[in-house]
Amino acid sequence: xxxxxxLLLAGSLLIGCSTLKPYPNTLQKNTFVSIKTDSGSMLTNIxxxxxxxxxxxNCKLTYKGTVDLDKPVTEVGLATDRTSYLxxxxxxxxxxxxxxSSMSYYTLLKPRKKYRYNVNVSxxxxxxxxxxxxxxxxxxxxKEINRxxxxxxxxx
Amino acid sequence: MHHPQSAAxxxxxxxxxxFGEIEKFTVNQPLHKIGNAFKKKAPECLNVTIRTExxxxxSYQVYNTTYKPxxxxxxxxxxxxxxxxxxxxxxxxxEPEGGYYMMVxxxxxxxxxxxxxxxxxxxxGNDLIIKSIKRWANGKTRGCPDxxxx
Numbered sequence: 001x002x003x004x005x006x007l008l009l010a011g012s013l014l015i016g017c018s019t020l021k022p023y024p025n026t027l028q029k030n031t032f033v034s035i036k037t038d039s040g041s042m043l044t045n046i047x048x049x050x051x052x053x054x055x056x057x058n059c060k061l062t063y064k065g066t067v068d069l070d071k072p073v074t075e076v077g078l079a080t081d082r083t084s085y086l087x088x089x090x091x092x093x094x095x096x097x098x099x100x101s102s103m104s105y106y107t108l109l110k111p112r113k114k115y116r117y118n119v120n121v122s123x124x125x126x127x128x129x130x131x132x133x134x135x136x137x138x139x140x141x142x143k144e145i146n147r148x149x150x151x152x153x154x155x156x
Numbered sequence: 157m158h159h160p161q162s163a164a165x166x167x168x169x170x171x172x173x174x175f176g177e178i179e180k181f182t183v184n185q186p187l188h189k190i191g192n193a194f195k196k197k198a199p200e201c202l203n204v205t206i207r208t209e210x211x212x213x214x215s216y217q218v219y220n221t222t223y224k225p226x227x228x229x230x231x232x233x234x235x236x237x238x239x240x241x242x243x244x245x246x247x248x249x250x251e252p253e254g255g256y257y258m259m260v261x262x263x264x265x266x267x268x269x270x271x272x273x274x275x276x277x278x279x280x281g282n283d284l285i286i287k288s289i290k291r292w293a294n295g296k297t298r299g300c301p302d303x304x305x306x
Contacts, residue, residue, distance in 0.1 A: 092304055101208050101304030122299070126284055129299035147200060 023052050023065030027077030030116055035069045037123040045094075046123055051087035054079070055108065059153040061085055069121060078117070083110045083156050088130050090123055105130050108148040110156045118142065157249045159256055163226075163237045166257040170276045177279035182272055183293045187265040190273075191229035193292040194236050194261075198225035201288065201300030202238060208304070219243055223303065224254040234263040236289065258282065261289055282306055 037046055048069040053061040067076055078084050086109055091102040109132065111117055116138070120131040135142025148156065160166035170176035183190070202225040209218050220243040228235040241255030260276040273293050277286065284301035291297075 090302065092302070100210075101206060103204070103206070103302050103304055105300070123302070126302045126305045127288070127299040128302055131298075 021063070021065045023067045023076070025065075025067065025075075025077055027079060029075040029077045030080065030111055031076040031078050031119060032116065033067075033069055033074045033076060033119040033121060034072065035074070035121045038125070045092065047091045047093075048121060048123065049089050049091075050076070051089060052076075052078070053085040053087070055083040055085050055150075055153050059150065061150075078109065078111045080111045080113045083108055083153060085109075085150060085153075088121060090128055103128060105147075106150065107132070108150065108153055108156060109145065117145075159249045159251070161250065161252045163235065163257060163260045166237075166260050167262075167276050175279050177275075177277055179275040179277070180272060181290075182266065182270055184270055185293060185295050186269055187231075187234060187263060187271050189295065190263050190271055190293050191227075191234040193295065193297050194227045194234060194263075195229060197288070197292045197297055197300070198227050198236055198238075202285070202303070204303050206303050219245070221303075222255065226254075232264065236261040238285065259285065263293065 033050065035048055037048065049066050050069060051066050052064045054064055055061055067074060086107055088105040089102055090104075091100060093100045105128065107130070109117070112134070115134050115136055118133045118135060120129070120133075122129045130147075132145040133142040134145050160169050170178065185193075202223050205220050205222045207218065207220050209216070211217075222241045222243075224239040224241070226235075226237040226239075228237075236259075237257065238259040239252065239255035240258045241251065258278070259282065262274045262276075263271050264274075265271050271293075273290075275286065275289070284303070284306045288299075288301040
């Protein structure tokens with residue numbers, strides 16, 4: 001739990017300077033992140049990004065970089081047949097306020113070869129959602145991949 | 157000053173609190189479905205730490221708020237307890253392990269299809285948590301509240 005909290009904090013720090021280490025994103029694109037947001041308020045701005053970590057056999061994390069989700073659909077290449085740890089960071093800031101806050105949603109994902117992953121990220125009416133679906137083709141909706149905590153990494 | 161040290165004590169002392177409120181409502185969901193919804197959504201949505209940064213009077217302030225949900229399910233009752241811990245603050249009373257109790261929700265069956273939900277909570281604030289718990293109790297389990305807005 002302490003480790004997870006430390007990660008959450010690390011994530012929230014990372015988003016603050018998310019361009020410090022952009023994710024190289026050189027692998028074949030297999031993950032398509034769609035984003036839909038309202039700010040929740042005319043006076044609030046929201047920025048969403050995803051932190052990507054490699055997970056080794058001992059569940060140790062290596063931070064690979066951050067992808068800013070600033071387009072309607074962002075294509076990401078994740079390593080296949082190995083586990084990644086994805087941290088979706090929702091950072092909100094008031095236009096007329098110096099306060100910022102960030103929310104994090106972390107999950108493990110082990111992409112398979114020849115599959116694509118459609119990730120629907122939404123933030124509407126102050127409710128956020130991350131839905132990950134695995135499919136073999138663009139046309140299929142695919143099956144939903146449930147959120148997996150870091151402490152379940154050995155069972156993947 | 158004394159703060160409740162358990163969920164049972166929270167239920168007992170809340171009516172004596174100036175800003176305490178007990179809200180009861182009925183939902184068209186059987187108890188076991190609500191139990192499953194709470195077991196899925198409470199850890200997913202409420203087991204979070206929020207980092208807040210701000211400049212106030214030329215002073216940079218950072219603090220972390222950690223929420224701890226606990227779900228108890230039996231054939232007769234479903235309980236959701238929510239605790240809150242804020243880092244680096246002066247504690248004016250003993251803080252229970254996991255943080256101060258901020259809300260307790262009890263659900264009991266009315267019949268096989270309906271259940272009664274009782275929320276023990278403050279009469280103001282926590283609107284998003286309350287809204288989310290009501291959604292979950294009504295079978296809507298997509299999404300989580302933005303706890304930074306709570």
